[in-house]
Amino acid sequence: NGLHSFGTITKSAVATGAELVKYGGFSASNALVQPYNSDMDWGTGDFYYMVWVYHRDHNGLHGIISRQTDGQSSGNRFQFQADNDGKYDYYSGISPQNNLGSAKLNEWSQLAFVRSGSTVTFYQDGISVRSWTDSTNYTNANANLRIGGLSLGSSIADNSYPADGVDFALFRAGGSAPSAEQIKKMYEDEKHLFRENAKCTLYGSSNAVTGLAHDDSTDTLHVGTSAGRSEFQGLCRIN
8 A cells, every 4th residue: 555745756866876775855845754554553462664864954843653543633633743852752642752862963773663462673674672552443434544744733734743854665565463573674675675775686687586596505595587597695686
């Protein structure tokens, strides 16, 4: 289920020569929004949110991820932001969780929230930062999912506290609870995609895979298409 761009969102490589793209250019009128989607009504069940961010400054409050009714500032909302002191804050139906680690400047960082049972854990770069109890019912039939701002305006197009000066990549969410080991593996696998000249797509114009082979001596996956063979180690194409 995709996100809609309101205004103009920029798209460019995460590093020189890399194939993974980032999204930026957020402002009061530029945002990425998914209108209400019942699949995001987690209720009191498990869920996770995960995204890579790149902060260029700590000037002002930057909305990172929110799922809430337009104009809502209390109740069963998911609201995650970076303050002008460079710390992350989490707001929901419980007391706020403030100072959740530091927003790193001028480097990519993976952020993840996981609720398992009634425990929420915040991870940064694959490492558990803090856990707390949160049994909030996150079903909200009026909520919009927003990246790069908060839904505090009067309409879906109003992007409150925009994440100007922040780029985003690899956002995902789901109704399950990845383990600490899985979060760590995702970070370790994905961090290589943010390096210069990192490749992550199949060679050629076809994505129809016609053959697969794994060389366990070099941990290399060979993927055949009509264009030829691509070789991967982890998520990166190396040949």
